[in-house]
Amino acid sequence: MVQDSAQGAHKVQSEVQADPVRALVLTGFGINCEEEFAAAYRLAGAEATIVHFNQVLHGQVSIHDFDVLNFPGGFSFGDDLGSGVVLANKLRYRQTSADGRTLLDDIKQFIADGKFVLGICNGFQVLVKLGLLPNLGGDVTPEVTLTHNASGRYEDRWVTLRVNPAARTPFLTGIDRLEVPVRHGEGRLVVPDEATRAAIEAAGLNCLSYIDANGDGTSEYPLNPNGADLNCAGLTDPTGQVFGLMPHPEAFLTAYNHPDWARRRRQNPGASEEGEGLQIFKNIVAHIRKPHPPAPSPAGEGGPDGHFVAEEGRPYYERRQRREESLHTSIEHDVFTAGAGGKWQALKQFSREMRKAPTPAEDVLWQEVRGQKLGVAFRRQHAIAGYIVDFVTLADKLIVEVDGEIHDQPDQAGYDHGRTQLLQEHGYRIIRFTNQQVLNELPQVIQRIQHELASA
Missing domain, CATH: 3.40.960.10 (VSR Endonuclease)
Structure with a gap:
């Protein structure tokens, strides 16, 4: 049964403008962060619907009835063959219709329709293994990977991130830095060659970096908890519509989620009670809700x-x-x-x-x-x-x-x-x-x- 069923997904044209932003949060197969994910969207003013992957794979729910598609964290298929590997293969190869269509085909259409995709932790791993991130070549072929932390251990700690000023994703609008927790065993981004590294940097796709006390990107453990190449904590695709990150912004929705909240509250009693991670969800909801005038034409027409x-x-x-x-x-x-x-x-x-x-x-x-x-x-x-x-x-x-x-x-x-x-x-x-x-x-x-x- 669909939780918080997306009523109104088929409203007539006259009612479209009044519809809320609809976020589809996928769960099942070992995913366990769907409730926090949905709570983030609800706090941001969106309508969040949690469904099991099988409901989408069997055609009971269509991703096209939603504005933003979400892959939460957890341990899909127990990470038995590597984090995100089995789920990514299921989405790539399992046919959902008689004509051989797969859910990956639907996701590509979803993105082509101007909609948005977010993956956190295990969800980020799935997007990378699918080739949706960074997708430099545009053909949804895996170009980088996420593998075991350089520390050789599961990392559960808070980190500080800096947003790349060159990043072109609405998820990160107006954010300079944020503090959020990580909790993963395979979060180390590995870029296979210098050409790929240079292309990612040139396009600003390495949108989030682990930083030190001076605000500089760092490879130093535990500030960079997994040893990621480019000190990278998150990636976008060239369109900015697909965004994935290893840390968990959905785990910092209120100031009271932070382990040092009491001291912070005493030092600044008037500070916002919102957690820093909530801003990512507020950003994308506001972006989807706001009317966007078309960009100038390729021929240079404007005004x-x-x-x-x-x-x-x-x-x-x-x-x-x-x-x-x-x-x-x-x-x-x-x-x-x-x-x-x-x-x-x-x-x-x-x-x-x-x-x-x-x-x-x-x-x-x-x-x-x-x-x-x-x-x-x-x-x-x-x-x-x-x-x-x-x-x-x-x-x-x-x-x-x-x-x-x-x-x-x-x-x-x-x-x-x-x-x-x-x-x-x-x-x-x-x-x-x-x-x-x-x-x-x-x-x-x-x-x-x-x-x-x-x-x-």
Whole structure:
């Protein structure tokens, strides 16, 4: 049974803005920090739901109904083959649907949709063993590892951390340093080669460092309790959406969690009663809750006219068309390659911008197809062959476009024809619906999509 069931996960579009931030906290298989994790989110103002991994693996709960996915600490599978190893392999290889999809595939889609992932201690180990951290290459292949502490013993002590000023994750916004406890036997980050080390440092992915009394990164034991390379206590991926750390911020939610709380209270009676670890959870909840204006376009457009609009209209589609035209001709027309370098990355960034500002019709349809609700995995605002399509299931090569009145214009119709022809050359089938069809005839729209999937 789902604890604190996420009621309202399927609310209609008119209620979306009132919904709370939803945090999914996974447990089972030896994880034991789920309650503290959930308490942190509740104190931060979010709705926290604890579920057993099997409920997700068996399709009873969809991660796509949540805003942030959480991997707590503990001893998954008893750490018998190494911390996080068995659970990571289960997520990578256990198929969750007949088409061979895995939970890792869903997590990759979850991140592509602009959502967030947090792993603490054993959860951090799982993310590293999966290759989600640091994920320098973008292909979710393990690049570093976490192994036995250099001390040769289980470490249970408080440490002081410094946030890397170059870190680009909203989890750490406004934090300079914090004091939190560690409790682990395999927390030593090992970076296999100098090139990987340099890439991590250059991108600021080593977001947390163990420090000494002077505030400098240290390898000295016990200030660095496990001997981690780069003095690293935590990593992010290049997007900043995936964050993992060995220390336990969820174990310092109130000032009274600290072993020296009484002396501190006497010295500073007016100090906050919040623990330093709570700020990480408050940060991500505030970030998800706050409306974010889209970033300037890859072509350099900015200001109010450079932002997307939620309503259907010519400016939205003209900007999309101009940017596609400026990018697609020099991008290798292959869905599965990132070999086009900066321009491919620019198109991906543009896709992310568009996901943040869907039209009302696009958002309504997304609520109906997300999370494999139709038995297949759809992606939205996905880059294919130099273009961005509204919805696509890659396995079935079916594209669904939601069009406004602008598409009736002769110039737009000509552009759409060329775009459609190229996508068809890549083996994709394309079906189109108008905004009004989606908003007023949704059951028929879904039925048509299901029919196309069945005939694939």
